[in-house]
Amino acid sequence: MSAHDAAGGAAGAATPPAPGRALAAEVDLLAALAYGELTGFLHLAQDAAGAPTVPDRAALGALAVAEFEHYRLLRDGLQALGADPTAAMEPFAPAVDSYHERTAPSDWLEGLVKAYVGQGIATDFYREVAALVGAPTRELVHRVLADAGDADPIVDAVRQAIRDEPRVAGRLALWARRLVGEALSQAQRVAADREALSAVLVEGGEGAPGADLVELGRMFNRITEAHVRRMQRLGLTA
């Protein structure tokens, strides 16, 4: 959780949307997240179809469905901001689609690690950015991200696979590093393309302070630490 979580309480649910760039940044935030959740749903469901057993398929299916529910909430949030969800999501398709094209799992285990590690980083990142925008949008993002589905079956399956064949751990650790690298490079692409979204990071949005460079550094530290914890939980070296 960011230190900014409790800040910016001036904007209430009844407050009209913030004008200009702050609104554009909120629309961008929800739209990037919405497209990511819809696409994540489709990819996770495909991974679920390749799962070795019916309970595995059901467990990964449940995670996929949780992402689709997020997409629905975010689409409604975009409409509440007066945005057309499809048009708002469109600019984020190249980055999100490229991420998935470059990180197509070659087997079931890579799919599990991608679901847990890739999703985890994305979730942390969106939560941090949400701390910098007005209250209604921030609360929507936090609500969406709080319900991430049950990741325990993923963690159990990966740990079991490593117990069964320890050398799998090296390959999966490399894979996770590639996931992080691709996620960062696509995030940079988005930051370069979407001025309003980048500006809100340093200048703040409606009813919320911006992050100075020190705070940005802390933010990346928090995201990195959470990533390392997830890797440890899987039994992998970060």
Added chain:
Amino acid sequence: MSAHDAAGGAAGAATPPAPGRALAAEVDLLAALAYGELTGFLHLAQDAAGAPTVPDRAALGALAVAEFEHYRLLRDGLQALGADPTAAMEPFAPAVDSYHERTAPSDWLEGLVKAYVGQGIATDFYREVAALVGAPTRELVHRVLADAGDADPIVDAVRQAIRDEPRVAGRLALWARRLVGEALSQAQRVAADREALSAVLVEGGEGAPGADLVELGRMFNRITEAHVRRMQRLGLTA
């Protein structure tokens, strides 16, 4: 709706599961449906990934998610009957998987027709069988089947495709006939394999009458008529 819907009110929610063959038939019914919904979810989600536009992907994704929610309800229903869902579903995997292998859509439109026509027939069939079992299971099945998701986007997309290129209608009509043929042949395979399930059709379950041959004939007529109505709604010749 079957004429049997109102019958068999003797069994209430607090009644213990019916013993022996009637219970086996109820477990079979829920398990076949559960495996069908889980598998349908996975296939629909894959079709959604191949949809041409983001709104199409979201619309088909929503139908897929509705199937997963059904799966969850049915899995809980199996547990309530004292059955292990995974073990109960297993005998139905060959028939359901064969149906999907033999009806892999070659394009987006065939996927839409399969989602609407294939799902429609399966839904009608399960609803008819449910009329023949005890009240708690019957009500669960009816509750699951009542919420089929919003099929309007499918119908609109197919009709639009036929307006854009009328000769598509012939190919899709043939495709729908193949779907029906494959569904019937897999249903026969299940009926031959699962004695308890077939027996309940003619002899009735706990607190519900069986269907005699005349009633079975009517049942197939109702299913056929509903199929013809769906085909007409799509703008296709049945």
